[in-house]
Amino acid sequence: MIQQLKMSLAMKNEWIKEGDGFIIVYSITSEDSFQQVSKFRDLVVKIKDKTRIPIYINLYMYARVLTGSKCDLTEARQVSIERGSELAKEWDCAFYESSAKEKINVEIIFQECIREIRRICKNEIEKSQKIETICCNIL
Numbered sequence: 708m709i710q711q712l713k714m715s716l717a718m719k720n721e722w723i724k725e726g727d728g729f730i731i732v733y734s735i736t737s738e739d740s741f742q743q744v745s746k747f748r749d750l751v752v753k754i755k756d757k758t759r760i761p762i763y764i765n766l767y768m769y770a771r772v773l774t775g776s777k778c779d780l781t782e783a784r785q786v787s788i789e790r791g792s793e794l795a796k797e798w799d800c801a802f803y804e805s806s807a808k809e810k811i812n813v814e815i816i817f818q819e820c821i822r823e824i825r826r827i828c829k830n831e832i833e834k835s836q837k838i839e840t841i842c843c844n845i846l
């Protein structure tokens with residue numbers, strides 16, 4: 708049992724290491740899930756920071772989109788939209804509430820994540836080109 712847990716944690720770490728973007732989802736009907744997203748985000752930061760390449764990759768070299776799912780279940784809501792929005796502000800990332808059932812904001816979450824990945828890649832290429840230029844000047 709413990710081994711299984713370790714295995715899955717190792718796999719999770721591997722997925723995070725490889726990931727370019729993360730859609731971090733909690734349910735607006737579950738306070739517990741809202742508490743869990745911060746733990747997941749901390750793990751992402753820890754792993755990404757450990758594996759970053761100096762100069763080229765900074766802490767925010769991966770896209771993040773915070774999502775409060777099941778937003779159609781208004782009567783069962785435990786997490787307000789303001790709390791989700793505040794957390795996203797703290798993380799400096801996009802935020803949406805979504806509903807798979809009512810097809811609200813499902814596509815845009817993925818589009819936003821991809822757009823952010825592209826933006827980061829473009830910035831990093833430009834940054835690395837600038838560094839190359841500086842190196843040429845020094846030579």
Ligand SMILES: Nc1nc2c(ncn2[C@@H]2O[C@H](COP(=O)(O)OP(=O)(O)OP(=O)(O)O)[C@@H](O)[C@H]2O)c(=O)[nH]1
Pocket residue numbers: 734776777778779780805806807808809
């Ligand atoms: N009303 C509503 N129900 C949903 C929504 N998304 C999933 N569900 C329901 O939640 C239950 C779990 O479905 P999953 O596909 O596992 O969805 P999930 O987002 O992983 O949700 P949890 O497993 O409950 O954390 C099912 O009964 C789904 O019908 C949603 O957007 N609105």
Ligand SMILES: [Mg+2]
Pocket residue numbers: none
């Ligand atoms: Mg599920």
